[in-house]
Amino acid sequence: MAYQNLISEVKENILYVTINREKALNALNKDTLAELADVIAYAGKTEEVRGVILTGTGEKAFVAGADIKEFSEYNGKQGEELAKRGQDEVFNAIENSPKPFIAAVNGFALGGGLELAMACHIRIASDNAKLGLPEVTLGLIPGYGGTQRLTQLVGKGKAIEMITTANMITAAEAEKIGLVNHVVPPTDLISKAEEILNLVKQRAPLAVSAAIKAIIASVNNDNGYTTEIEAFGRCFETADFKEGVSAFVEKRKANFSGH
Incomplete structure (x- = not known):
């Protein structure tokens, strides 16, 4: 599968998807979201794929957020449509996929990036990762399911604190509150995800x-x-x-x- 903003390949029944916009800290623009929608659909319908590992290129960022410039002039109706389309085609599509998705969080997972990780079924973070939902600093709230999934994962009080303060948390804190499943050194990030999926591959x-x-x-x-x-x-x-x-x-x- 040839994409402009993603690298994707299937090896030993695992689909590896890497968001490949390192200079933009792997930010989610329209084209990247469209390509993610396509590869998520491919994973769901392809029998060879038994699980998916989703990560970002480089060591700085998993996904540092959405591309703000693309929607800075939107009105309310356009904003709603942006959120609905993104949720339907990407974020909810991951959550509802019949294949397990593991987010391998390397570096910053902010805004839409953290929402992308939370849509995955399992999250593994490198020990240098930073996670947060800073949307209120832009006069917005999370629009790709962040208010819902963060609350499900960490509880109402912690979700309100994280979203209303816009503070980032460390990988260690994220593991402590249940936002990520495991924290490992950066060099072990993909191998830990593979370890989990290799167990899943043995099951029905x-x-x-x-x-x-x-x-x-x-x-x-x-x-x-x-x-x-x-x-x-x-x-x-x-x-x-x-x-x-x-x-x-x-x-x-x-x-x-x-x-």
């Missing part, structure tokens, strides 16, 4: 997708228990369920096909 793909769907339904108040019950039932219809049970009974490693 349809069951992994069903579990993600049920968990996301719970945090979005979308009939989580009902979603779980229905997804649990559908698992019984899969070849992977039969294989998993046979492997358990026969005391061997399961060979899942994703069917």
